[in-house]
Amino acid sequence: MTSPATVRRGGWRGRHGRASRASAPHNRVFFIILAAPGIIWLALLFIVPFYDVLAIGAGHLNLLTGQPIAVYNPAQWSATNLAGSWHTIFGASAYLLPLIWRTIWYTAAAAALCLLIGYPAAYFVARFAGRRKALFLVLLIAPFWISYMMRMLAWIDLLQINGYVNKVLGILGLPSQIDWLGGRWYTVVLGLVYGYIPYLILVLYAGLDRIDGSLLEASRDLGLSRARTFAKVTLPLSRQPILTGMLITVLPMLGDYFTNQLLSGTTGTTMIGNEIDAQLGTQGFEGQGAVLSLLLLLVLVVPMAYYVRATARSAREAA
Amino acid sequence: MTATAQAARTDVAKAATRPSFPWPRRNPWRHPWILESFTWIYLIWSLVPLVLAVLFSFNNGKSQAVWQGFSWRWYFTDPLNSVAHDPVLQLAVLQTLKLSAYTTAIAIPLGVTFALGIHRWRGITSASFNFVMLLSFVIPELIFGVAMFFVFTTLFSGVGLGTLAETLALVTWNVSWPAIIIQARLATIGNSYSEAAADLGCTPFQTVRRVMLPLLAPAIFASAVLVFSSVIDDFVIVDLLSNNAVNTPMSVYIYSQQHGGNGGPALNALGTIMLVMSFIIAILGYFGYRLMTRGERGTSTTAALTTIAGGT
Numbered sequence: 001m002t003s004p005a006t007v008r009r010g011g012w013r014g015r016h017g018r019a020s021r022a023s024a025p026h027n028r029v030f031f032i033i034l035a036a037p038g039i040i041w042l043a044l045l046f047i048v049p050f051y052d053v054l055a056i057g058a059g060h061l062n063l064l065t066g067q068p069i070a071v072y073n074p075a076q077w078s079a080t081n082l083a084g085s086w087h088t089i090f091g092a093s094a095y096l097l098p099l100i101w102r103t104i105w106y107t108a109a110a111a112a113l114c115l116l117i118g119y120p121a122a123y124f125v126a127r128f129a130g131r132r133k134a135l136f137l138v139l140l141i142a143p144f145w146i147s148y149m150m151r152m153l154a155w156i157d158l159l160q161i162n163g164y165v166n167k168v169l170g171i172l173g174l175p176s177q178i179d180w181l182g183g184r185w186y187t188v189v190l191g192l193v194y195g196y197i198p199y200l201i202l203v204l205y206a207g208l209d210r211i212d213g214s215l216l217e218a219s220r221d222l223g224l225s226r227a228r229t230f231a232k233v234t235l236p237l238s239r240q241p242i243l244t245g246m247l248i249t250v251l252p253m254l255g256d257y258f259t260n261q262l263l264s265g266t267t268g269t270t271m272i273g274n275e276i277d278a279q280l281g282t283q284g285f286e287g288q289g290a291v292l293s294l295l296l297l298l299v300l301v302v303p304m305a306y307y308v309r310a311t312a313r314s315a316r317e318a319a
Numbered sequence: 320m321t322a323t324a325q326a327a328r329t330d331v332a333k334a335a336t337r338p339s340f341p342w343p344r345r346n347p348w349r350h351p352w353i354l355e356s357f358t359w360i361y362l363i364w365s366l367v368p369l370v371l372a373v374l375f376s377f378n379n380g381k382s383q384a385v386w387q388g389f390s391w392r393w394y395f396t397d398p399l400n401s402v403a404h405d406p407v408l409q410l411a412v413l414q415t416l417k418l419s420a421y422t423t424a425i426a427i428p429l430g431v432t433f434a435l436g437i438h439r440w441r442g443i444t445s446a447s448f449n450f451v452m453l454l455s456f457v458i459p460e461l462i463f464g465v466a467m468f469f470v471f472t473t474l475f476s477g478v479g480l481g482t483l484a485e486t487l488a489l490v491t492w493n494v495s496w497p498a499i500i501i502q503a504r505l506a507t508i509g510n511s512y513s514e515a516a517a518d519l520g521c522t523p524f525q526t527v528r529r530v531m532l533p534l535l536a537p538a539i540f541a542s543a544v545l546v547f548s549s550v551i552d553d554f555v556i557v558d559l560l561s562n563n564a565v566n567t568p569m570s571v572y573i574y575s576q577q578h579g580g581n582g583g584p585a586l587n588a589l590g591t592i593m594l595v596m597s598f599i600i601a602i603l604g605y606f607g608y609r610l611m612t613r614g615e616r617g618t619s620t621t622a623a624l625t626t627i628a629g630g631t
Contacts, residue, residue, distance in 0.1 A: 028440060030523040035436025038429050038494065039448045045491040046455050049470035056469050070473050121361045124354040134620040139362050141624060145597045146369060147552040149573040150590035154372035156383070156577060157587070163384040164371065194365070206625060226351075247457070255459030258554060258574060273461050280468060280559065293465040300459065308453040 050297075057081050057290035068286040081287035085295065088288070096275065103271040106185070106260075107253045110192035114200050114249050115242065117193070122204035123234070126211075140205065143198040152262045155191060156181065159263070183266030191263040192256065196249040203248055207241020208234070240310060247307045251300060272296060373594065376587035383584055393588040400585050407564050408572070408589060415568040415593070417482070418557065419550040422489040427543050429490065430497025431535070435527060437498075438505045449502075456495035460555040463492060468559045480562040488556045493549060497542035500626075504538035505531075537611040541626050544604030548597050569593050 055070035058077035062069050071077055089096045125136040143151060158165050159180035170176030180187050211234065219229040257273030276296070279289030376394070380387030390396065395403045402408045433452070437445045455463070467488040471478045478484050512534060516526040532539075554570040561567045567575070570593070573586050608623050 027523050031436045031438075031440040033436070034432045034527070035440055035445060035448070038433025038436070038452070038498065039444070041429055041491065041494065042448055042451050042455065045467075045470075045487055046451060048474070049466035052470045052474045053466045056473065068473070070469075117361055120354055121358045124351065124358045128351055128354065134624065136358070136362075137621055137624045139366065143365050143369070145548060145552075145594075145601045147570055147590065147593045147597065148554055149570045149577075150372060150594055151369060153383075153573060153577060153586060153590050154368035157372055157375055158368055158384075160384040162382075197365070202625070209621075251457060251459050255461030255555075257461065258558075262574065262577060276461060276465060277559075280465060286469075289465065290469060293462045296459070297462050300462075304454060304457045307457050308450060312453070 053290045053294060056287055057294055059287060061284060061287065066283045068290070081291045085288050085291040096272075099270060099275060100272055102269070103254060103273075106189055106192065106269075106271060107250055110189050110196070110253060111246055111250050113189070113193045114197045115246065118197050118201045118204055118245075119238075119242070122201045122208055126205050126208035127216075137205075140198070140201055144202060148195055148258075151195060152191065152259065155194065156262060159187065181263060181265070183264045183268045185269055187263050188260045188269045191259045192253055195256075195259055196253060200245040200249045203245035204238070204241050207238055207245070211237050240314065244307055244310050244314075247303055251304065251307075254296065254300065369594075372587055373591050375584050376591045378584045378587075381583055383587060393584045397585075400583065402585065402588050402592065405585065408585065410564055411567055411569045411572040411589065412592060414482070414566055415551055415570070415596075418485055418489060418553075418568055419547045421482075421486045422493055422550045423543050423547045425486070426490045426494045426546050427497050427539065430494045430542065431501050431539055433494070434498045434501035434505065435531065438502060452495050452498050455491060456499065460492070464488070464556045464559040467491075467556060471560065480560050481566045484560045485557050485566060485568075488560055489550055489553060492553075492556055493546045496545045496549070497539065500538050500542045500545075501535055504535055508534055537608055540611055541604065541608055544600055544607070548600045548604075551593060551597055551600070 051072075052070060055072045055077075056068050058074075058079070058081070059069045059071040060078055060080055061067070085096075088094060089100065121140070125133065125140060129136045157163060160166075161177065161179055163180075165180065166176045166178060169178070215233055215237070216229055219233045220226070224232060255273050255276075256271060257277045260269045260271060261274065272292070276289050276293050279285040279292065282289075374386070375383050377389050377391070378387055379390035379392060393401050395401055398404055402412070437449050467484065468480075471480060471484040471487075478487065508531075512530050513526050516530045517523075521529065552570065553568075554574065557568050558571045558574065561571055569589050573589055576586055605623060608626060609620075612623070
């Protein structure tokens, strides 16, 4: 038995058996060249743009044209825009703070509802759908393939004053002249749930489907009821999919500005995304928009990094 | 054995045979009907509005809420406002298709080579850029769109807003699909194939060309399907980077017409066209993927379905 060391030092397999190791430097160059276009692309069109946002946020205004001027040298950065944003968040006439609270509460409510609705559905399809699994999966995935705008449009049709939702309510003898699209928070929250739940369900399904069925059978054989098996085995094992699924729904919700524009369109339901979108289109406020989006990024960078690490780990485990 | 122990034992035996509830024991493996009904209610809630929205695109009237009979007027017959006769609507359809094609054509080779390179080149640079790539996958689209808006209006102002900016941004946003899917596939394949190829005298280029690319073909195909369809559905990036009717795709057009007013069933027609496009891609993707992974172990209908939807 030759030890790996002797092999590497040049036994009879030295030339062929370990060819990939022997020519490693040569290989390395090849794979660096292979990765280079993607790396250059990401550097130029992902890293540089964020530096540019920083430079604009830390820059100042051209007082003649009202255009933002990016300052690329950190030594010359000014805190004017940061101070402006800070003032709108925490200052005396702060109008952003209520908006931030509203964003958090809409997102939390929508995410909780997504989980409450999505988990049982994903659990059923992963565990009990049996031979009809493919059918259920097609139906669960279908919204994923339909444009967000089309799905919002569908609700705009239904929720109009003379729309079908009010008609059904009228038939049931309930109040049927509700102006659902007139700036109601529950319409916006339901819109968010409807918009983002397919992503959550897909993640939950994939996670729940991966749970080894024999673990659940063992638990049942050992006398645990269905409910206790769920609580003691399934739920702990689905912690990871729940966390990543929540992130995949919460992160885009926090940057959402179109759902409430479409389903409410009034200032009473605006979220932080609307503010960023509005500042981007208002001359003189681009710098503050840049600061605001960077602040949002700063808050979200920890959950984002967590998500990246968690998915990388589960990919390694799956391999 | 003492009498008390004997008594205790029979007690235990009785306790074990006695049902713990006064009513008869139910089948422990019974079908969870409540859960199934819940799932069906969810599916109805999630799909019926869409069916109705498609139906309203055939409405013989201007309302998006009241059914006034079937017609093709919003597709063909209306001489002004139908998709077939309104040049703005046609431009929107065309722009969506253009962006999807451009983005897929650039993002797939970029992502595939990136994944192949990163997979074998282990180092601090490759690890950092892999992390950056994954960040680009999870970052909220608005924050990314804001960065793209600024970079194309200030630093790279030569690009400006429009189709080029949209394409560049969409490629960056979508390049993570092929990169992630290919890396996952490479991890499943393992190193034995490429090592065998190297042992048999292949250069790294030949290994990639003759061994890895054929093995990766289904994954490349699946990611192309995903990128194409996600560009059809994309809204935030193109909303921030489009500036006139020529470079406004369908999603942005629907948004700009619908918010703040009743856009009319022509929008439903546009949405239905988007939907049909996505579904054609999905169906082609599904059958293409099945065909390419034919005879492989562990590829079932459900696995193919989740792959096509991006569940790696």
